[in-house]
Amino acid sequence: MTTNATECLLQLCDEQFQLEDYQSGVPRWCSGCGDNAILAAVQRLCRDEALRPEKTVFVSGIGCSSRFPHYMKTYGFHGIHGRALPVAEGVKMARPDLTVFVNTGDGDCCSIGAAHWIHAIRYNMNLTVFLHDNQIYGLTKKQASPTSPIGTKSNTTPRGSYLEALNPVSVTLGVQNVSFVAQAVDWIPEVLFDIVKAAYHHRGLSFVRIVQRCPEWLPKSFDPWLHDPNRVQILAHANGLHPSAALSRTYKNQLEHDPSNIHRARELAGDSVNIPVGILYRNPEVPCYEDLIRPDLLRTPELTRSVLDSEMDKYTIWP
Amino acid sequence: MLEQIEGSVAVARAVALCRPEVICAYPISPQTHIVEGLGELVRSGALSPCEFINVESEFAAMSVAIGASAAGARSYTATASQGLLFMAEAVYNASGLGLPIVMTVANRAIGAPINIWNDHSDSMSQRDCGWLQLFAESNQEALDLHLQAFKLAEELSMPVMVCMDGFILTHAYERVSIPSQAEVDAFLPPYEPRQVLDPNEPVSIGAMVGPEAFMEVRYLAHKKQRMALERIPEIAAEFRARFGRDSGGLLHPYRMEDAETVVIALGSVLGTLKDTVDELRAAGVPIGVLGIASFRPFPLEALRAALSPAKRVVVLEKSFSVGLGGVVSTDVRLAVAGLALRGSTVVAGLGGRAITKDSLLCVLARALRDELPDLTFLDLDQGLVDRQLERERAVRRSGPIAENLLRDVGTVASKVH
Ligand SMILES: Cc1ncc(C[n+]2csc(CCOP(=O)(O)OP(=O)(O)O)c2C)c(N)n1
Ligand code: SF4
Ligand SMILES: [Mg+2]
Numbered sequence: 001m002t003t004n005a006t007e008c009l010l011q012l013c014d015e016q017f018q019l020e021d022y023q024s025g026v027p028r029w030c031s032g033c034g035d036n037a038i039l040a041a042v043q044r045l046c047r048d049e050a051l052r053p054e055k056t057v058f059v060s061g062i063g064c065s066s067r068f069p070h071y072m073k074t075y076g077f078h079g080i081h082g083r084a085l086p087v088a089e090g091v092k093m094a095r096p097d098l099t100v101f102v103n104t105g106d107g108d109c110c111s112i113g114a115a116h117w118i119h120a121i122r123y124n125m126n127l128t129v130f131l132h133d134n135q136i137y138g139l140t141k142k143q144a145s146p147t148s149p150i151g152t153k154s155n156t157t158p159r160g161s162y163l164e165a166l167n168p169v170s171v172t173l174g175v176q177n178v179s180f181v182a183q184a185v186d187w188i189p190e191v192l193f194d195i196v197k198a199a200y201h202h203r204g205l206s207f208v209r210i211v212q213r214c215p216e217w218l219p220k221s222f223d224p225w226l227h228d229p230n231r232v233q234i235l236a237h238a239n240g241l242h243p244s245a246a247l248s249r250t251y252k253n254q255l256e257h258d259p260s261n262i263h264r265a266r267e268l269a270g271d272s273v274n275i276p277v278g279i280l281y282r283n284p285e286v287p288c289y290e291d292l293i294r295p296d297l298l299r300t301p302e303l304t305r306s307v308l309d310s311e312m313d314k315y316t317i318w319p
Numbered sequence: 320m321l322e323q324i325e326g327s328v329a330v331a332r333a334v335a336l337c338r339p340e341v342i343c344a345y346p347i348s349p350q351t352h353i354v355e356g357l358g359e360l361v362r363s364g365a366l367s368p369c370e371f372i373n374v375e376s377e378f379a380a381m382s383v384a385i386g387a388s389a390a391g392a393r394s395y396t397a398t399a400s401q402g403l404l405f406m407a408e409a410v411y412n413a414s415g416l417g418l419p420i421v422m423t424v425a426n427r428a429i430g431a432p433i434n435i436w437n438d439h440s441d442s443m444s445q446r447d448c449g450w451l452q453l454f455a456e457s458n459q460e461a462l463d464l465h466l467q468a469f470k471l472a473e474e475l476s477m478p479v480m481v482c483m484d485g486f487i488l489t490h491a492y493e494r495v496s497i498p499s500q501a502e503v504d505a506f507l508p509p510y511e512p513r514q515v516l517d518p519n520e521p522v523s524i525g526a527m528v529g530p531e532a533f534m535e536v537r538y539l540a541h542k543k544q545r546m547a548l549e550r551i552p553e554i555a556a557e558f559r560a561r562f563g564r565d566s567g568g569l570l571h572p573y574r575m576e577d578a579e580t581v582v583i584a585l586g587s588v589l590g591t592l593k594d595t596v597d598e599l600r601a602a603g604v605p606i607g608v609l610g611i612a613s614f615r616p617f618p619l620e621a622l623r624a625a626l627s628p629a630k631r632v633v634v635l636e637k638s639f640s641v642g643l644g645g646v647v648s649t650d651v652r653l654a655v656a657g658l659a660l661r662g663s664t665v666v667a668g669l670g671g672r673a674i675t676k677d678s679l680l681c682v683l684a685r686a687l688r689d690e691l692p693d694l695t696f697l698d699l700d701q702g703l704v705d706r707q708l709e710r711e712r713a714v715r716r717s718g719p720i721a722e723n724l725l726r727d728v729g730t731v732a733s734k735v736h
Contacts (some may be wrong), residue, residue, distance in 0.1 A: 062401075062433070080401060080430070082376065111375035112345065112405075143346045143355070144373060155355040156346065156373050159362040 021053060022046045024073040034186030034212030035065055035132060039072075041193045042101070042130075045200055046074070056099045059088040061113060063105035064139045065132035065212070082113030085120040085129070092125050096290050099200075102129040106147040107137045110168055114146075121175040121205055123289040128199050128206045131168055134214035135221060142217040152218070169269040169280060172207045173262065179204035179286035181265065182279045185211040187226060188251070191234065191277055194241055198279055204288050211275060225275055229253070235268070235278025320497050326458040326488040329495045330397075330423055330481075331356030333465040335366050336503040337421075339395040340510075341387035343372040343380045347402040348435050349485035350425040354397055377402035381409035381422075388418040389524050391512040393469065396420065399485055400427035403441045407448070414449030414540060416524060417513070419472035419479070421465065422450075426586070426637075427485040428670040432721035436671020437485040439585065442614075443638040443646045445480070449540045451547055452615040454585040455483040456571060458493045460612075463566035466498070467554050469507055474550060475543045476513050482614075484587040486671070498562060506561055544616035551613050569618040570625060571610030574600055578607030580631040580687060583651055585611050588635065588667070588674050595679045604687065611647065622654040631661045633686045635679075635697075637668045644694040661689060667697035703727055 022043040029035045046056065056074040060066035062081035069076025075098075079087045084104045092100050109117050109131050120127070136154060137143040144154040146166040153160050172181050180202040184195040192210065199206035213222055225231045229250050234243050235257040243254060257264060257278065265280040324332075330353050334342070342361065344354040361371035370387075374380045377398050384394040398406065403424055413420050424442045428434040442452055453468060455461035461483040468479040483489060498506075514524065528536055548569065555568035573593050575581065584592055589610045599606050609625055611618070626632055632655065634648040643649070645664035652662060665682055668674045678698050685691040706727055710717045717723065 078433070081405075112377075114375060137346060140346045140348060140351055143351070146375065155351070156358045157362075158359050161373075 015050060015052065017047050017050050017053075019043050019047050022073050024071055027071045028067065029064060030214075030216045032213065032215040033064070034134065034210070034214070035068070037186040037189060037192060038065075038103075038130060038132060038210055038212065039068065041189060041196045042068075043072070044193055045196050046072075048197075049200065051099055055097065056101070057088075057091055058101045058103060059091060060084050060103040061105070061108035062139070063108050063132075063137070064214075065103055065105040065134075066108060066139075068103035068132075082108055082111075083116065084108060085113060085116040085127075088127050088129075089120065089123065089125055092127060092290070096126075100127050102127055104129065104131055105138070106131065106133045106135060106145045106168070110146045110166055110171075117172075118175055121172055121207065122177045124177045124179050124204045124286050125289045126203050126205070128196075128202075129208065130196075130199075131207065131209045132212045133168060133209050134212040134218065135165070136214055136217050138214050138217060149221075154217075167269060168209045170266065172209075173266050173269055173281060177286050178207075178262075178281065179283050180206040180279075181269075181281045182206070182208045183211070183269075183275065183277055184208060185222075185225070185232060185275060185277055186213055187222075188232070188247070188277065190244065190247055191241065195277075195279065198240075198282075202282060203284060204286055231274045233268075233271070233274040233276045235259075235276055235280065237279070239282070240279040241277075320499075321494050322497055323492055323494050325352060326461060326483065326491050326493065327352030327425075328356045329458050329462045329493075329497070330465060330483070330489075331360060332497055333462040334395050334421075334423075335360045336498065336500060337395075337466060337469045337507055338393065338504075338509075339366075339369055340392035341370045341372070341384065341394045342396065343374050343383040343387070343394075344396050344398070345374055345377045345380050345402060347377070347399050347427075349427060349437075349489045350397045350399045350402070350423065352489060353423055353425065357395075377406040378409055381406040381413060381420075384420045384422075385409060385413050385416065385418055388413070388420050388512075389416065389514060391510075391515050393473075393510040394418075394420045395422070397423035397425065399425040400429055400435075400441045403445060404429060407445065410445055410450065411448050413478045415536070417476040417540070417543075419469075419476055419510075421468045421472055422478065422480050423461075423465070424480050424482045425485040425489045426482050434670040435485075437487050438637040438669045438671065439482070439646075440638050440669075442480060442482045446615065446646065449477070449544075450615065451475075451477060451479040451544065451613070453479065453481050453551075453567065453613055454611065455481060455488065456587060456589045456610055456612070458483075458488055458491060459495045459564070460566045461488055462495055462497070463558065463562070463564070466503060466507060467551075467558055467567045469510075470554055471547060471550060473510050475547055477540070477543050477547070482586065487587045496562075496564070502561065506558065548613075548616045548618060548621075551616075567612055569611075569613045569621045571608075571612055572625060573608040573610070575607035575609065575625065577605050578629055580604070580606040580633065580683070581609050581626060581629045582606070582633045582635055582683070583609045583611060583647070584635040585614060585647065586637070588637065591674055591676055591679065592635065595676050595683065598676070598680070599683065606683070606687075614647070614650075617650050617654075619650075619654045622651065623658070626655050626660065627658055629660060631663075631686060631689070633663050633665060633683065633691065635665045635667055635674075637666075639666045639669060663691045663693055663695065665691075665695045665697055672698060700728075 053074040058069040059077045061084035143156040144161040151160040230253045234254040259279045259282040388394040472479040636647045638646045648664040
């Protein structure tokens with residue numbers, strides 16, 4: 001573990017950030033890809049929360065969605081398929097002071113990385129996890145994923161997939177120590193942003209399943225929900241989303257849901273007709289792994305002081 | 320029947336002709352078209368009775384194949400690169416248990432840095448896993464090797480990998496001859512498992528073996544691979560008799576008559592090499608090519624016999640043992656130990672770098688003048704390497720290597736699959 005002296009100094013001044021401070025490169029996602037909307041919401045979050053780019057990390061696996069870190073002007077780690085969560089855990093343990101986000105796809109998280117997913121929920125480290133769920137393997141060009149709805153025609157299921165889709169929200173809600181679960185859709189930016197923000201503010205593992213359009217391989221998949229706003233059910237609550245008047249004019253199907261009620265959250269998650277959007281569950285009382293093992297003890301105030309001293313020494317003018 | 324089809328489709332058709340009973344796979348470029356092709360055949364009923372399972376990872380793919388094979392089914396899977404590495408534990412398990420699974424490896428580089436293009440690092444990393452490894456030179460051979468692989472695997476009760484160059488072969492459209500089902504049935508008898516589920520003789524597979532017999536079990540695997548050295552040419556001969564073409568075998572000699580210089584390689588690069596050698600032959604240079612078709616078992620004696628009249632050997636390989644040099648060359652060196660041969664290794668084509676005839680002519684000219692060092696990296700950009708080393712010397716926090724080099728060559732990270 002090392003502490004950067006310059007960084008200690010930087011902590012002393014307040015900074016203002018613009019969106020450009022978080023934008024890197026031109027995303028190579030297809031036009032209309034839901035990942036673009038997620039990127040916009042996350043960049044806005046970073047700006048509004050004035051997250052210092054050098055104190056922020058985006059970790060991903062492999063997939064279209066896992067290209068995310070390349071488009072953030074923060075630290076990024078584009079790893080191997082399925083391993084985003086344990087890599088993020090490693091980063092968090094070594095540097096508990098960093099804000100760590102994870103971007104993972106439905107293949108990355110729910111198939112090849114599924115074992116890590118379960119354990120990450122149980123560890124409950126302070127990470128914000130975005131599951132970009134386009135219900136398909138996008139990057140490898142259209143193969144059914146565990147979240148593909150039954151009947152999905154893909155290159156590996158030419159006559160339609162024959163298994164009931166795995167519901168990532170229900171699964172997450174079923175794991176010991178779950179502390180935050182939300183669901184968003186990429187096509188309602190206002191709500192997407194509010195959810196991303198709530199997830200960021202939760203201390204513990206925040207799991208956000210974002211229903212993400214993939215116009216390249218499943219162009220019509222979400223049409224029933226896009227064309228009928230009543231099939232998107234907004235979960236509102238004093239401790240959850242507060243939908244604006246403008247939003248409520250379009251999205252009239254709203255439900256009061258108290259995010260502390262896990263049983264109700266599980267029932268809602270199982271809705272196969274509507275997409276419930278909002279904070280399904282939040283429990284700030286679940287202890288974080290970091291609180292149990294205290295990796296920050298490695299970064300004691302004494303250490304910070306000593307590196308600050310050494311940095312200051314550089315400017316000493318000896319008589 | 321001759322058809323103009325993609326290499327992956329040819330392999331899918333070949334596997335289908337072998338009447339597999341369980342196919343399981345997880346997609347990864349450049350293997351995807353093979354399993355997609357098979358998925359289509361299974362769903363259309365053309366392959367009945369066969370189960371096609373879309374599993375959740377390569378580790379699952381190999382494990383399902385192991386379970387299916389242990390239960391007596393002819394089992395197949397395919398992968399590449401990261402996928403092969405991810406399944407490695409199960410790969411060893413399959414060979415340790417003597418299960419005759421056939422797997423296609425659509426050869427691709429291993430990351431980091433992420434790279435989807437062809438080289439042989441993936442299958443070479445599993446060199447010692449106990450599987451037989453056959454390398455295809457063309458799409459026709461890839462197709463043919465699958466028919467031979469099932470036969471070989473089941474005769475020996477050993478798993479076989481058929482390695483074919485990712486993209487270069489898997490995605491190339493070539494004319495291939497597709498045998499009829501009747502021809503394949505005559506060549507490949509139905510699978511007669513060595514281990515069956517028999518209520519009269521219940522067994523539990525996967526015994527723990529201690530020092531008293533572990534070495535013997537491993538030795539048996541080796542012994543069977545050595546037996547394969549005899550069976551592989553016989554099966555190739557039988558194949559020729561039935562299908563009328565040369566495919567498989569241990570070695571592919573080309574213009575080896577009086578060759579003083581011999582270039583050794585595996586896979587599709589043999590095509591470019593043959594063209595290059597034709598040109599040199601036309602200029603009167605006594606040079607030949609020796610393709611290695613069976614990398615495991617490694618044909619030590621056959622190679623030694625083929626190389627003993629030569630004066631020089633150049634091993635051109637798409638794999639690389641970091642800290643040592645060539646992987647294939649190490650084996651070749653063993654084969655020619657004691658012969659008065661000058662040998663050099665040329666590592667080429669890593670991560671899909673094109674191996675051009677011009678570069679080959681250049682490197683072979685140096686070999687002919689006996690000026691080729693022991694180890695050369697074809698078309699290596701030394702300047703790029705030096706710049707990074709300099710950077711690392713100058714600053715401690717020099718940053719991630721791949722990103723630095725990409726910046727130096729002026730590319731942004733390219734789209735990955
Ligand atoms: C071990 C391994 N197996 C397979 C692959 C090939 N592969 C790359 S991305 C991917 C699936 C991507 O799907 P998803 O996670 O849903 O991301 P998306 O592209 O849809 O955003 C696969 C199978 C790989 N890179 N590594
Ligand atoms: S293939 Fe689908 S998920 Fe990938 S970039 Fe295109 S639209 Fe997005
Ligand atoms: Mg996906």
